[in-house]
Amino acid sequence: MSIGKRRPKPNRAQLRSFPSVTLQQNRTARQRARIVSFSLIALTVLVTSAIVHGSGPPFVYRLGQRPEREIRVKVKEFRIRNQTKTSNERQAAADQVPLVMINDPAPIKDLAERLDDLTVTIAKSQHYEDVDPTVVSTWKLKREAYLDVKAATDTPQRRDNLHVQIAKAFAPLLDAGVLGPGALPRNEESSRTLAIRDVGQSADEARIFPRERVVPERIVKPDGPVAKEFVAAFTPSRVGETLFQLVADRLDGRPTLSFDQEETARLREIARNAVGEKYDPFREGQVLVEQGQAIGEEQLILLRMEHDTAISELTYGEKFQRALGVLALVSSLFILAGFYVARHERRIASDLGRIAMLCALVVLCVGVVRLLANQAWNAELIPVAAAAMILAIAYNPNFGLMATFALSILTCMALGTGISHFLILLGGTAAGVLGLNDVRTRTKLIKVGATSAAVYLILTWAAGLWEHQPIELIRSDGLWRAGWGLMAGFFMGGSLPFLENAFGIVTGISLLELGDNTHPLLQELVRRAPGTHNHSITVGAIAEAAAERIGANGLLVRIGAYFHDIGKMLKPHYFIENQVGSTNRHANLAPAMSTLIIIGHVKDGVDLGRQHHLPERIIDLIEQHHGTTLVEYFYHEANRRNGGNPDAAVVQESAFRYPGPKPQTKEAGILMMSDCVESASRTLSEPTPSRIEGLVSELIDKRLRDGQFDESGLTLREIAEIRDSLIKSLIGIYHGRVKYPEQRTA
Template sequence: MSLNMPKRKRPKRVNTLEMPPGFWAKFWTQLRRQDVQVRLLLIIFAAVLMWACIQPWNPPFSYRPGYAPPRDIVATVPFRHIDTIATLQAQDLSAQDVNYVFALDATRLLRLREELHNILVQLVSSDRPPAIWKEFLPSEKQEPKQNQEADAAEPTDPETLAKARAARQEEFQQFREALNKEGALAKLDRALEEALAPYERHGILKRPPTEEELGQGRPDQILIYREGGEEGPEDGEIVPVEDLLLGEGYRLQDRLSGAIDSVDVADHIYHWLMSRLNTMPSLLRFDSDATEKARQAARARVQPVKKRYAPGQTLAQANHPLTEKELQVLREEYQEKLSLPEAIPRKYLRGTAGFVLILSLFSLCGYFIYRKELRIVDSLRRITTLLLLAILTVLLSRWLSLDSWRAELIPLLFFAMTIAIAYGQEIALVLSCALAIMISYAVGPNLELSIILGGTVAAAAFMLGRVRSRGKLIKVGFLSGLVAFGLTMGLGILDGQPLLSLFYDGLHNFGWAIVTGFLVSGSLPLLERYLEVVTDISLLELGDVAHPLLQELVRRAPGTYNHSINVAALADAAAESIGANGLLVRVAAYFHDIGKMLKPSYFIENQGQDENRHDSLLPTMSTLIIIAHVKDGADLARQRHLPQPIIDIIEQHHGTTLVQYFYERANRQAEDNPDRSPLDEDAFRYPGPKPQSKEAAVLMLSDSVESASRTLAEPTPTRIRHLVEKIAMARLLDGQFDECGLNLQELKTIQERLVKSLIAVYHGRVKYPDSKPEPKPEASRSVPSSQGTDVAVG
């Protein structure tokens, strides 16, 4: 019988064969995913920010104080340099031409005129010269005091003294008669007002101003303004100093003689005024603030004095450390080169090259992270945090490099140590070396700086493995500082730098590394919380048996606590055998069954000889109670703020395994009742997730093996090995290890380690001659454990 099927040719048969997608097909498939596009846009945005921080379009100014150039540095473009010394000298000359500022208080002079008028009225009304009259006489005409010895040249006989008193009496009478005339006092007041008017307007100086006393300023003229008036120093009047001095200036005696008819009266008035003016406070007060303000304004008006440099002119000599003045000249030449029109195309070229460099380094680091640390790629928060740390590191390093201390090592080393703690040594090494290239490109493109930065962070990443104490962070900082010191000295000597300058630079880098160690040690709790990582230091603190959760577990469920301690010992050794974090597994094992403390009597290890409560429950209800301890444990852990890695292991330590005992029990009940619907196996499985890390997988196996080993009546090595292999194979075939990255070789290693540990637990004892034979164990009764494995208790 013919089937009449069409015959296909060979090319058609070949075309129907579908090959697996190639690299580019997979790439485009992944690129069309929305979450991948979000991550790519975030990385590109971070690259733009990094590009803006580095500013590659401007070549960095790479000279620093103390650097000795190997050859002469010559000018490449013409420029003008501000001569600081010449500019300061010009500013000082301008400040010396400033007028001293004085504030005038003329009220004292007005009160002096009123006092003189009152005294003159008193003199006119007196018949005999009062005591105040002597102030109107020249000093040579004043009568000597009785207790004062007379000069040897003057006659002291009574007749001579009597004649002198008569002469003074006559002089007083003449002065009195001159003022007794009608209108004489009023005329004298007007004359005094006219004579003292210039002093009321400008004041009086007792001595000329000097630079030693008042600072820089003109000694020949001053600026005067009225104190307390509406006008300020800027509205003052400039007056020559010679016009303000007593005895000079406006010639007070001449003005009085010209204004007063009687020469004798003018002479007496002049002597009285001079005696008072010499003793009264000055009418002019030096205003230091206004004068200093005028000096600063004068300095500011001075244009900088610039020195011209031609191309080819030497700016710094070879093998001589650069001074501050030379650095200033080199910086001005650098700014001049950047401002030239022909530098614009090169800026575009440098900017493009810098962005390509940043994208290349980002791509390299991203690919390495994708291959080594998928948990960073899977978490958008972790990617954002990592990019933000990288940008802040470059920004702070660039800012700190501008200082003469050159502390760009601190942010980079802090970044390297932080990433090593959070994600491991390999990730820290790659990322920190990439940032070292960017930083050296930003602060000064030279090979020596790249080697120093890269070598220092590489040393820190290599030495920073498991952190069990804060002292290790300080130790790593110290050793990294030694590496930085050695690299600084070695590369500097090869470059021909002065030893003293190299020694100081090396000490700076050594000190910055130690400072970074202390900074990381102090900020470790914040880093753990922000980066969602847990260090060995925190694990050791959590592993303390005095933890409140463990103490409550001992009180409520002592059997579960004992089970957790045994599982911790097994899991720690098994995790260390494959290079996983044994301490994390140990601490997680302490807490993995804390959810059982809410209903401890429903778990076999806490029942003792009591009746099994599951005998009166349906299998589905028992399954719900057994499964609930995982969710309850995770909730308790979150309530007590346990680290997220431990919470993850609590949720994953059963994966999606089947609660075998109650599932089979439900099957038996279903067989007895043919009207019941088929069982849903998923209803008897844990909700998961499956183990996502090797540590969670190790704890799953250790938990199952520890529980199942208690069912062995005679735990011989052969039976123990068979039990471990059976449970491991069951978990493997059930797909529980599909998402944790555990390979078959590591699974085999874990099995061998668990077998050795269990054999050590159930080792035999030598019977002593007088010991009584042990009774045979009774038949065991099978009751459920939380592992889904039948656990026998004698």
């Protein structure tokens, strides 16, 4: 009896799989991505360290601050410019510059010539009465003066000597000149010396005279220096006295000096510039601020000068040591954050774009903090709070808390502040981050900002009282920080749409907008595949309840469920939920072809999602909701058809599996379970609670044994809770109903 040919066993050697070219390329690409990621992180560490290090140790003192101990000079010596002393000495030097006057001796020369003419007239006359009355009245010539001059000119020799003596007497007047009334500005009338030069002479030829020497009222005094010089030129002196009396009345009306304002200003400016800066020295050990003394403006300037001097005196070795220490601390923070990301945030660790965005955010935050470091407004809260809130919204509050901790430490390192400032930053920002677990309304961000503001205010008062700071400083800091915390909430509310696009953030607000029935994809799904739409709505309801049961993102699962089967709308009648009243399209197809159609709805859904710009997290749910599960019906159908044909090829199970990937998040795992149990529950003829419980347990256990949840992060306890939630939801959907008696017609 022939039993036919036995199905040949596959060669054991054929069971061994060797890395294909594609696998090698993928491995090389992953290695390159790791190298690029590590290089980017290393560059970020260097840039962040450079920003934190700055130019050296930061200046930590503030106006109104009350130090706990006295502050002394730590450098050997530093000098501070004494502006008052410098200004006074420069003004004194400028005041010492004589006023520049220009002398035009023509009026004095004319007076000398007229006096000489008078002596000639007197010498020619015989008697006083012979002199022209006009000359007498003009010169106010008296008989006694006439006789004195007549006696001095009675011989030709004496007349010649008198002419020489008159020229000699007028020489000092011609050299110094006469200052007329109003020749000097009022603000210059106090000047004691004058630099006088004749018209056409250079500045180097100027002569210095005391102001009294050229003032008319001093010149005409009989006992003044001018009168004595004039009289001394004559022999005998009585003639000089007589002639000076004749001239004195006319000198007052013949000014010869004019003020050269431009030249005077130029010389004074030269004198000012010649005086160097004056400094007050402060030496090592000298007390700058007493213990408990509030730092005023003067003390703050001294502290700033001492700090700048200390930085300038740092050697290259000391700067290198400090830079090395900063680099080690910053590297430690990045290593700590890296371990957290690698363990708890795999979607960041595996995405080069997310890593780059995160590094850029850290550098931007620390850079803005450094720019705001010299302000007294405590505005460094804004970049720290905004960065932490962005990360909390983009990923989760736990990651936001970790970022808050790291950014607070980096900020305190950059500003040189102590533990109190760190606690204020950490506490206030963490209070806001913890409230960002689910952002479904715009006002949520405003409330979060208000919460941060309140915590900033409370912690500022607590830290200020602890450090015995002045109440005015505490009140000012508290109000500034509270205001910035509130502004952070408004900033996040206004910039949220842009942040969603830049970081690929999916917030509750954007999810609710996607879940609106007016979305084009959902409307098209209702029109083309109403059965699939009904199935999606039900899956969304039971999946959301299960997600909230274990603390996952229920809204994300629900909206993801609405879109998870949108690929079916391209071939709706090949799926059983849309085959009501029509023939089975798979009846005349090979199982392998049917499998390709069934599996294809995942790829079609991903393509449709990207065409309509769905968020990546929704697309991930579409792509992962079947994982690598087996299309069991067609796999078994293929085996059944090949069972009677011994020559048929072995049915490869891999050909009947979805391409995956397996669920990478808890939400994707929940959606997979909800999808399969909801579809299978429709096949129950009598969906009693026990049957529903058995069906749900069987389907979940099968996928658990198949390893579908290995990469989702779900624990066995969470899977058990999800199972209980799904059972409860399905029992509620298929609950028993009261049978009403048939209505009788009339």
